[in-house]
Amino acid sequence: MRIVVLLKYVPDITSDRRFADGRVVRDPAEGSLNELDENAVEAALQLVEAAGDGEVVAVTVAPATADIAVKKAYQMGVHRGVRVTDEALAGSDYFGTTAALAAAVRRLGEETPVDLVVTGMAALDGLGSVVPALLAEELGWPQLTLAKSVALADGTLTITREVDDAVETLAAPLPAVLSVTDSANSPRYPNFKLIMAARSKTVEEWTAADLGIEPSEVGLAGARTVTVEAAPRPPRPEVELVVDKGEGGLALADFLIRNDLV
Amino acid sequence: MTRPTVLVFLDSPERTVEEVRPSVLELITLGRSLGRVDVVTLGAPSVAVLATLGTYGVDGVHQAVLPTSLPEDVYRVTPVLASVLATAASRLDADVLLVPSTFAGKEAAAVAAARLGAGLVVDASSLEWSAEGGPLRIAKRVFAGTWDTVSTVASDPAVVTVRANAVAAEPAAVASSPEVYALPVEAAAPTVTVVSRQLKERAAGRPALEEAAVVVAGGRGTNGDFGPVNDLADALGAAVGATRDAVFEGWFDRYIGQTGVTVAPRVYIGAGISGAPHHRGGMQASQVVVAVNNDPESPIFEISDFAVVGDLADVLPQAAEAIRAHKQGS
Ligand SMILES: Cc1cc2nc3c(=O)[nH]c(=O)nc-3n(C[C@H](O)[C@H](O)[C@H](O)COP(=O)(O)OP(=O)(O)OC[C@H]3O[C@@H](n4cnc5c(N)ncnc54)[C@H](O)[C@@H]3O)c2cc1C
Numbered sequence: 001m002r003i004v005v006l007l008k009y010v011p012d013i014t015s016d017r018r019f020a021d022g023r024v025v026r027d028p029a030e031g032s033l034n035e036l037d038e039n040a041v042e043a044a045l046q047l048v049e050a051a052g053d054g055e056v057v058a059v060t061v062a063p064a065t066a067d068i069a070v071k072k073a074y075q076m077g078v079h080r081g082v083r084v085t086d087e088a089l090a091g092s093d094y095f096g097t098t099a100a101l102a103a104a105v106r107r108l109g110e111e112t113p114v115d116l117v118v119t120g121m122a123a124l125d126g127l128g129s130v131v132p133a134l135l136a137e138e139l140g141w142p143q144l145t146l147a148k149s150v151a152l153a154d155g156t157l158t159i160t161r162e163v164d165d166a167v168e169t170l171a172a173p174l175p176a177v178l179s180v181t182d183s184a185n186s187p188r189y190p191n192f193k194l195i196m197a198a199r200s201k202t203v204e205e206w207t208a209a210d211l212g213i214e215p216s217e218v219g220l221a222g223a224r225t226v227t228v229e230a231a232p233r234p235p236r237p238e239v240e241l242v243v244d245k246g247e248g249g250l251a252l253a254d255f256l257i258r259n260d261l262v
Numbered sequence: 263m264t265r266p267t268v269l270v271f272l273d274s275p276e277r278t279v280e281e282v283r284p285s286v287l288e289l290i291t292l293g294r295s296l297g298r299v300d301v302v303t304l305g306a307p308s309v310a311v312l313a314t315l316g317t318y319g320v321d322g323v324h325q326a327v328l329p330t331s332l333p334e335d336v337y338r339v340t341p342v343l344a345s346v347l348a349t350a351a352s353r354l355d356a357d358v359l360l361v362p363s364t365f366a367g368k369e370a371a372a373v374a375a376a377r378l379g380a381g382l383v384v385d386a387s388s389l390e391w392s393a394e395g396g397p398l399r400i401a402k403r404v405f406a407g408t409w410d411t412v413s414t415v416a417s418d419p420a421v422v423t424v425r426a427n428a429v430a431a432e433p434a435a436v437a438s439s440p441e442v443y444a445l446p447v448e449a450a451a452p453t454v455t456v457v458s459r460q461l462k463e464r465a466a467g468r469p470a471l472e473e474a475a476v477v478v479a480g481g482r483g484t485n486g487d488f489g490p491v492n493d494l495a496d497a498l499g500a501a502v503g504a505t506r507d508a509v510f511e512g513w514f515d516r517y518i519g520q521t522g523v524t525v526a527p528r529v530y531i532g533a534g535i536s537g538a539p540h541h542r543g544g545m546q547a548s549q550v551v552v553a554v555n556n557d558p559e560s561p562i563f564e565i566s567d568f569a570v571v572g573d574l575a576d577v578l579p580q581a582a583e584a585i586r587a588h589k590q591g592s
Pocket residue numbers: 006007008009024034036037040059060061062092093094095097101118119120121122123124125126127128129130131132225382383384404405413
């Protein structure tokens with residue numbers, strides 16, 4: 001069983017996230033592994049453990065500061081990590097990002113076939129939830145996205161999911177692209193031995209040229225969508241605070257009524 | 263520039279289209295501000311649906327006709343739905359493709375955009391043409407509602423998913439009588455099998471959470487009793503939501519937040535909810551935020567317009583009572 005797990009390096013959601021020149025400021029002190037990708041790592045590790053043997057390879061498309069995200073995955077038990085870094089990739093839109101991720105998966109597949117790609121349900125900065133579907137399309141593999149539960153038997157992957165209005169069970173043969181939600185599993189805590197081992201483990205760095213990516217098709221140069229303005233929202237006006245002394249509910253109703261919200 | 267063509271996906275949970283969801287009416291309203299509006303559907307629209315579309319000024323309805331070899335249960339699988347959207351956009355030479363921002367809508371829009379070589383913006387809150395003939399300017403709210411961005415999409419068409427409640431749905435000044443056209447769509451059988459698919463029952467008489475104009479949400483502070491939350495929601499005609507903690511406890515079935523449902527109603531009322539960043543990410547774009555919490559230091563107060571420090575078991579029923587009395591009086 002050989003699984004590629006995709007990790008995004010994102011600004012911490014509790015940090016002061018911001019833009020400059022139409023791009024997200026990626027302050028190394030505030031960057032970390034996208035929390036939802038821990039569920040992807042957990043799902044990949046469980047599948048390899050159940051298979052009895054195999055390898056989990058983490059891939060991220062990110063600047064060099066993202067090694068902290070890959071190291072977190074090492075601490076959980078991921079075997080190998082690759083970071084695709086290139087100035088040409090900066091400012092990539094969904095399609096540029098997907099092209100780079102697909103090229104990395106293909107390259108890994110040339111070494112030894114890849115059975116499955118596992119991703120998180122969303123990156124907590126971009127919140128697109130589209131990269132898994134785009135990657136499946138690009139690779140020509142079936143997509144099983146937003147899984148709440150995952151089961152693998154006889155080369156068929158089956159998931160359950162609750163999407164929009166429906167509860168569904170979907171199945172597909174491998175190789176496939178799987179995305180898992182935060183209810184699919186509880187990510188394990190790093191164990192001491194792995195924490196120690198992660199310190200000396202390195203992250204492989206691949207460039208666009210290594211992957212045969214045409215610089216004009218990715219990054220800002222290839223982007224079909226460009227952020228032209230970004231402004232912080234004005235702070236909300238001071239909260240109108242009422243302490244309930246027996247009439248708090250009346251005050252709430254009055255607020256809604258006088259603002260024409262009922 | 264000739265009048266742009268805007269194509270709207272008339273999403274419907276069932277094969278036959280028996281109703282036009284509020285989110286679709288909003289998209290049509292938004293579409294009219296950009297050009298002429300056509301819709302694409304997976305199934306046959308009912309007479310009532312056609313009448314509604316006419317009221318909203320829709321020009322044409324394009325009903326997908328998929329290969330008979332394709333089982334019906336895969337129509338909504340992303341690669342197939344993407345074929346429908348991409349085929350309709352090409353056939354009409356659409357300038358803009360608008361899709362409601364649901365998980366399925368976003369995936370299908372993305373894959374359709376990939377096939378069309380088009381740019382994609384998801385979760386947009388407004389759209390306008392820049393100067394005559396210029397690219398589409400698409401606004402969206404990001405980072406848990408703390409930043410506004412504007413993106414341009416230079417491709418033709420531009421593919422955009424729009425979040426619910428982005429605009430108020432309004433009938434057209436001049437009604438139309440839309441024609442229904444068959445839209446033959448080539449689509450290969452997907453490699454994914456739909457083993458089962460069940461539509462969730464919507465709470466009777468309540469609007470859908472993602473589309474509601476008013477939302478009342480309960481958290482851990484309810485201690486498992488959603489009675490007061492339901493009571494206030496009923497008085498207001500609101501949808502009910504929860505936090506992830508409340509759902510994981512088994513107290514309710516759907517939660518609001520970054521990994522749950524994103525809501526942006528006119529009013530969000532959070533009771534017994536602390537306002538954790540993950541939860542805020544799914545509600546901070548709400549127009550008015552009201553909170554009820556017994557902790558005066560509760561972080562949700564930082565993003566609230568109005569708040570009551572108190573026990574929700576006292577405050578919510580009293581508010582519900584007063585609102586019912588007001589509604590009866592007026
Ligand atoms: C606030 C914001 C808004 C944006 N809006 C747009 C837009 O409207 N249109 C557009 O084309 N681009 C947009 N982008 C750029 C887009 O976010 C990037 O291309 C991004 O890498 C992929 O999209 P996502 O973050 O939404 O990922 P999602 O689709 O939410 O990610 C799902 C999963 O895919 C994997 N994944 C995603 N990105 C990477 C990566 N770089 N490396 C490894 N794994 C990854 C992870 O497993 C993740 O959990 C936006 C970015 C930001 C920060």
